[in-house]
């Protein structure tokens with residue numbers, strides 16, 4: 001058994017969704033959490049345009065904020081990019097790096113993801129490092145090999161339980177309504193835990209490993225109860241407070 005004493009994290013990745021009017025959803029999450037005090041950390045990762053405003057919305061509450069990506073450099077001539085320092089300045093405590101949409105649509109490689117995770121650490125943010133196999137890799141029986149390779153390449157040597165979270169997101173499960181079986185999630189999370197413990201010792205034992213990919217209120221209980229699943233990275237179901245809170249209910253919201 002590992003991870004039993006790890007405080008879970010449920011993070012909502014809004015992706016490229018959300019205008020100012022949607023801050024009401026963050027407000028609803030804030031209010032519900034203030035009443036229920038779930039046994040998990042709760043985080044919202046809005047688009048960068050909403051981060052500073054959302055920081056005001058959740059100020060003084062237990063809702064944490066995260067960015068969705070960052071540049072590896074702290075500042076400079078990188079038009080359109082955002083640094084980890086800027087995210088921290090806007091109120092973020094963490095940043096997602098290496099999401100499969102960044103890997104697939106922006107060609108991000110493990111070494112770039114690793115540099116972004118190191119940038120997050122430099123800025124005092126936790127890095128939520130995403131890994132996961134494609135449908136083809138899964139069909140070829142390569143899931144664990146791919147995940148191990150991504151972990152080895154994407155995590156900086158200075159990763160600790162406090163500054164690093166791993167999110168296992170099978171690419172084929174993202175936004176599709178499909179999820180792996182409980183046995184499959186258990187097997188991959190155990191492999192991730194073993195890889196983290198091998199490389200980082202006690203710190204690896206304490207790192208949170210989130211599951212992501214079509215998590216919703218109806219399947220959250222089953223997925224979140226799996227050994228070494230220390231929370232979830234939620235996409236679509238994090239856009240509506242009611243759905244997000246329905247997932248958080250597992251931890252007592």
Ligand SMILES: O=C(CO)COP(=O)(O)O
Nearest residue numbers: 013174175213214235236
């Ligand atoms: O990519 C995800 C979170 O980062 C998962 O997205 P969905 O929950 O919409 O499948």
